[in-house]
Amino acid sequence: MIPCKPTSRKLTLFAFFIFIFSGIQLSAQDGKALFQQHCAVCHNIFKPMTGPELMNLEERGPWSDHNKLLEWVHNPAAFMAKDPYTTGLHTQYGIIMTPFPDLTLKDVDAIVSYINGEVAAKNSPKGPTTGVAGEEKPSTSSNAVIFGVISLILAIIALILMQVNSNLKKLSDDKEGILRPEPVPFYRNKIYIAFVSIILFIVGGYYLTKGAIGLGRSEGYQPIQPIYYSHKVHAGINQINCLYCHGGAWESKQASIPSVNVCMNCHKAINTYEKGPKLYDEDGKEIDGTAEIQKLYKYAGFDPKNSSSWDPSKAQPISWIKIHNLPDYVFFSHEQHVRVGKVQCQTCHGEITAMNEVKQFAELSMGWCVNCHRQTKIDFNYDSTKGNKFYSIYEKFHDDIKAGKMDSITVKDIGGLECQKCHY
């Protein structure tokens, strides 16, 4: 961003306001409302969409004459018949613009001055506060380094102190005339050696056991995906519902990974990454979101310059790398947990909305599953309108609850620990 002095910024702002309020008395507000109501469905000011971008409109074709523009807006098909410029646009965009016979010359003026105002606002240098907020770099293990260095320093200090201590002792012994054998250096001292080997044994044993238990599990697995697709941008900042893309989680065993056409529902229109914060991969390298969207277009076979001729059936699937993998001998169904059990995705998958690259949050061990089944209470209350009627068959439990013998039912009580629930 261009560094600019506050005074010059004020000046440009001032010039900008003069520009807006000068000349014809039009409120940009009117223009905005009209533009959004009628035109924004197809036209963006800066980007070509269903129709061309409308910035610098008056410099193209016949549009510096607002009467011509009005005529066009009233009846594009009739205007096109006698105007080669718009016929050319039609061959490029493929459809004929909707007529708006009710708009007046004043409306058109208002729309154009709104567009010009937006263009000027975009071109004037932005203040520092309007830039992208909330940049953050992942602090890769810097904490661990700090702890390591601190403990190292402490260990060295302890060693030095011990040496100083023994030296002082020797000095005082010399002074008092007591003769002692030359002290053994610490690395030949049996106590030290025993101490260090016990520590090595404990630490080594801990890591060995942990490694052995972890065989076949992949907690923290975070592969590099073919497209740097960020859940933080989509599900976090832009609040897209998980089920928009993972709809299967509601009605099947698999949560389902969205196909390319689902991405293109939005990315047909969103072809740049500019509103979100800067993105970094786990090694701290900056990611160019727009280039990543271009990768998506390659898979989809989509040409943003010629969006009307896109053929979705020519798209190639993206080979995402699967992260969560239960062994084949375990059965797990999303529907049972998400829809029936009303368990939040975050319980098992962690704060996905804060992750750029997905990583496996849970260890997916049997102990992890079984623990949750022991602790999770199920909603046993049902009546004719709500609740799960299936649980009505557990008459004994209902009687026990009424009699006050039990206060809640967990998944364990309805067979959640039976081996064949998960293994068959």
Added chain:
Amino acid sequence: MKKSLIILTVIITVIAVASCNRVRRTPGRTYMPDMTYSRAYESYASTDALKKEGVFYNARPVTGTMARGDEMPFPISEDKPGDTVNYFASRQVKNPLNVASIDMTEAERLYLVNCGICHGTKLDGNGPLYKGGDGPYPAKPATLVGDAKYESMPEGQMFYSATYGKNMMGSYASQLTTKERWMVIAYIKSKQVKVAVTDTTAKK
């Protein structure tokens, strides 16, 4: 001399352990993977091997069949690019569901998951992706409630747009079944009626 050597090795190991990259890029190893990997085809797995064996498989339903419990497919096919004949023909199609018996809370859920992100929770065409023109989505989604053009749009035509897409809006046929799409359209229609009614009472 010896002492400094020892101290040096300790320093090096500690730094090596501490600066070890914590990002795990490999899934790790398995010990005796009996029954860990499926011998049948798993979901998402590539089926290229089948093609090599000459087996035809494309994961789509056979043409002319439909899923159990779903509605009859939409009788109108998609327009050729640049054409609008079928788009207008779809105006005649009526909702095959009995609107009174639709579970509107489920229809609302489907709307909020699939459409609300653009068309807004209030159906005002101002969802979190558009945000009055400030959001990242550059096209204005249709103002389903509050714009006469869409209030008077027949349900069949809405269904056409939700099934095949309309200009910048994509097709929702892969995310919603025929029945679910009709449910969502019925939900939109019910909201439009409600607003129209409250408007007339306000004027009185």
